[in-house]
Amino acid sequence: MAEFLYRLGRGSAHHARKIIAAWIAILVLAAVAFSIGGGTLSSSMSIPGTPTAEVTDRLAAEFPSASGGTGNIIAQSTDGQPFTDAQQKAIGTLTADAATIDGVERVIDPFTTEAQRADSARAITDGSSKMADAREQLDAGDTELKTSQAQLAAGQKRLDAAIAQARAAGMYEQAKDELERQQAQLDAATKKLDAGAATLQENRSKLDQEATKLEQGESMLNMAAEIRTVSQDGGAAITMVVFTAAQMDITQETKDALVALFENADVDGVQFDFSSEITQGVPSVFGPGEAIGLVVAGIVLVLMLGTFIGAGLPLLTALVGVGIGALGALSLSSVLEMSSVTPMLGLMLGLAVGIDYSLFIINRHRHQLKDGYEVRESIALANGTSGNAVVFAGATVFIALLALNVTRIPFLGLMGSVGAASVLIAVLVAITLTPALLSLVGRKILSRSERAALATGTAPKNASAAPAPKTRVRPMSTAGAILTAIASVAVLLVVATPALDLRLNLPDGSSESHESTQYRAYSAISERFGEGQNGALLIVADLPGSPTEEESQAHQTRIAETLFAQDDVIAVAPAGTSADRTVAAFQLIPAQGPTSVSTEELVHSLRDLSPLDGTYPIGVAGSASGNVDISQKLSDALPFYLLVVIGLSMLILLLVFRSIVVPIIATLGFILSYYAALGGVVAIYQWGWLPAIFGVDTPGPILSFLPTLLVGILFGLAMDYQLFLGTGMREAFVHGAPARLAVVKGVRAGRAVVSAAAIIMISVFGGFIFAESAMIRPIGFALAFGVLLDAFVVRMLLIPALMHLAGDKAWWLPRWLEKILPDIDVEGAKLERRHPHSEAAESAEAPAAHN
Structure with missing residues (x-):
């Protein structure tokens, strides 16, 4: 060499x-x-074959419409006050414009989402009120039915006594026609009452079914209460962007166009910041x-x-x-x-x-x-x-x-x-x-x-050697x-x-420079929506058999309630079901951020729960799970x-x-x-x-x-x-x-x-x-x-x-x-010779x- x-x-x-x-x-x-x-380039990483990667692949197969990459745009009012109607309208217009950018699948308007959530809450409240009224009416019908049944029973008793008396007096044949007429009237009344009872029972069954759905909806709404797109003070909003391509395949042109749209927007009193999924590129x-x-x-x-x-x-x-x-x-x-x-x-x-x-x-x-x-x-x-x-x-x-x-x-x-x-x-x-x-x-x-x-x-003459020491070299x-x-x-x-x-x-995002838009977006979400919103987990559960729509809803409620009951879980919301309703996905919000000890322990504990309640095999995905x-x-x-x-x-x-x-x-x-x-x-x-x-x-x-x-x-x-x-x-x-x-x-x-x-x-x-x-x-x-x-x-x-x-x-x-x-002559002594x-x-x- x-x-x-x-x-x-x-x-x-x-x-x-x-x-x-x-x-x-x-x-x-x-x-x-x-x-x-x-x-x-990406700041996120993945390893094939990990539990998270397997669940992510399954999500892409079962929910293809949700397989694209995502990113968040955070809007905050600069004065700390709730957004005005004009600001909300301007943000909504930007959201609609963003959806037209090449490479963007859809953009979720935060105010529309919150309005839909409020409508759902009102619908549940109204439904509960109507349900109570309907139940009162059924109860009144039951009371009236029981009164009529009692009266009919008394009439039947009197008729039976009259028939017995007529037989004892030998007068039955003479009174037979009248007695049979009275019995026919009583039978008709009984049949009518039985039909009324059946109708009441059917209505009560339907009411119970509606009540169950209402209770499930109310339970789901309560468990998802902390998953918000507009902060409680009304001064911050999260606009979620879903891209057509997977996270690693989103083009820089798409990201740049998205950032430029919001940065160049003239929305007085509103500051926009972007999560790292949108702003990352060639550093x-x-x-x-x-x-x-x-x-x-x-x-x-x-x-x-x-x-x-x-x-x-x-x-x-x-x-x-x-x-x-x-x-x-x-x-x-x-x-x-x-x-x-x-x-x-x-x-x-x-x-x-x-x-x-x-x-x-x-x-x-x-x-x-x-x-x-x-x-x-x-x-x-x-x-x-x-x-x-x-x-x-x-x-x-x-x-x-x-x-x-x-x-x-x-x-x-x-x-x-x-x-x-x-x-x-x-x-x-x-x-x-x-x-x-x-x-x-x-x-x-x-x-x-x-x-x-x-x-x-x-x-x-020997400049290559070390300078001669003033004293003799000694060990x-x-x-x-x-x-x-x-x-x-x-x-x-x-x-x-x-x-x-x-x-x-x-x-x-917390490790980014405090002057960066990524850090501002991360900290805004943590402070105004909760730390866990930065590290949401995705749960995928298998539902048994071939469930109907009602059975699937019941399974989802049971799974969500079990997940919500775990320590360090502050919110759970259904994210969708597969076409055959055999797979359900949920969004789960942990109490702390994606790199916290509690979130890491939560990932492990959730996996240890599978099969959930001994019935539902589950898998865990999401950025926090992938990092673990x-x-x-x-x-x-x-x-x-x-x-x-x-x-x-x-x-x-x-x-x-x-x-x-x-x-x-x-x-x-x-x-x-x-x-x-x-x-x-x-x-x-x-x-x-x-x-x-x-x-x-x-x-x-x-x-x-x-x-x-x-x-x-x-x-x-x-x-x-x-x-x-x-x-x-x-x-x-x-x-x-x-x-x-x-x-x-x-x-x-x-x-x-x-x-x-x-x-x-x-x-x-x-x-x-x-x-x-x-x-x-x-x-x-x-x-x-x-x-x-x-x-x-x-x-x-x-x-x-x-x-x-x-x-x-x-x-x-x-x-x-x-x-x-x-013999490796690293210093080249042989070469010098x-x-x-x-x-x-x-x-x-x-x-x-x-x-």
Whole structure:
């Protein structure tokens, strides 16, 4: 690999303009691809096969008219007073106009809905009154019937007595006709009364049926009382928009048209805000925070390299790489279900590693120039040595990110793949575009003073080495190593303690910037309609048999009453039934927001109730339910992925350092820095520490995929630092230095470039702490804080201390294993022996050198 990179660097330097033109062409192609294939990004995520996904699919099949995406538009009167008739009319007109926008299925007028609800309430009240009157009339009819029946019975008794008396007196035959006439009259009256009784019973049965329907309607209305579209004070209204396409497929044009309609409307005294489902789109990829991060990285580069040209090259190559990576990822957003975090993650990683990887090659090249190397000779050698280390370091990050696909979670695998592609692009840019640019700038990569010193022959002959210490290099003391190791571990464990309280979920509108329309919409709903309105659950229930309309209504009432009786449920309303009335859907409003502990527990308890009352199998869906499922799925996948990464770490370090001990302590260090980084995230974003500094206005659960994502990224970066520091230790040990002295030499040789690289990464990642996207901020913090701890506590303090304590045993490797392991020349020592610096060659080509 080193020889190949040597030739690649030499060829890139020789054909510099062609290489630069090729990368510019690729960047243009990526921009064209984005303009053609750029689609909609989402802040919502789903995982196929989860309980929520299964219920959602069933809803789409059973209720196709309700399968489109939804969003809310919140209207509020600016004076806090109830809407005037004119304002209500204007909002109604906007609602009707919104329904005509291409891609909108229907728009629900909040005032019409509330009017219908009021009409239903009045109808039930009127029905109850009429029912009472009808029942009184039936009762009066019953009384009259009973009186007539009593009179008829008395008449029959008298007739029977007369017949008996006539028979006893022998006068029956003479009185027979009259007696039979009287009996016929009584029979007719009895028949008439029986018919009246049957009619009364039929009417009472009908009345009972109507009463049952009325009671069911009243029960349903009472249970749905908290599901409102207009606030109780009359000063806020929710307009729900139903789109024709699924949530992920809603076009940006449809959303933009909807937002423009309401924002441009001249409704005096009314403010409109939009939920994230309507306003989400391609987030801003570059803001003030990211700019500050790049400025800090530039300052570090200037301080380290001593020249603005040298500082500018890593920034330029990184920007080219992230431009290609970000635009390429976004160009796929129209054909792939892509989260808004995905391209931002590629941008973040591409910037950080792109700057660092280019820096490693440039730094080596500068030292070689000061050693007297000719420009192109130095470029080729730097590409074959430091470039080899860059390829190996990039490969570790690439593999770790690509390994996210083993979790079998599609959106996380896509994030890993985009991140891996961004790292791959950064590596390719570093080993091709960087040599080309170095060839064009020539010796101007050095400062004026350095070029002047080189021209006069006063440059230090071994500028690539660490500055000579004033005193002889000595190993650290054993007591100092013990104290350093204990202190480092203690600090990391203390910082990691908050991770024990880690709660996972996806962010809701409360985590958005308080100046954003999404936050205003979320908070308005919470304050004026109840927190639970932001996280409604959907319940799907199977009804037994083939129920009639009346039986279906009875089943729905029974299900709704059982659901309403559960803790932390404030409202339940029927949402519809399937065509054959065998499936019923309900909207359920929890007491608290979608990311609250009580809502999470409610999702689990509702699922545990199935079959409801032993009769009705139920399923739970909705954004809150989906977030619970995603968090659970990610939590289940994390241990396996962590084992994969740890195994990969052990294997890579074993190959590089040919040691058993080094991989073990390096991996344990990574685990400590990982959990410490999680502890910091919990303290800031879940507990709400230092809100003024980090802009955390509303603490809440941690992004559910952050722990898994952090494993892959932080592992790759940790291995980078271990590589650049550890190879220096091994090189010193192999060249005869005692093991403990080799530790100090390795740290001194690599600490400057590793410190600079870490500070650059911290700056770049830290810039994303203040990004526009609420999901990217904790990721930026976790990576910046994780790099800080891993580079400066684990790699520069803990690992050297442990290596000192291990002594010669740090480099122990069984002979049988040593024989079968390939010899990986990461630093390119063999390459340097094959291509030694030639003074003669330098002298011959000196006239061609750039000044």
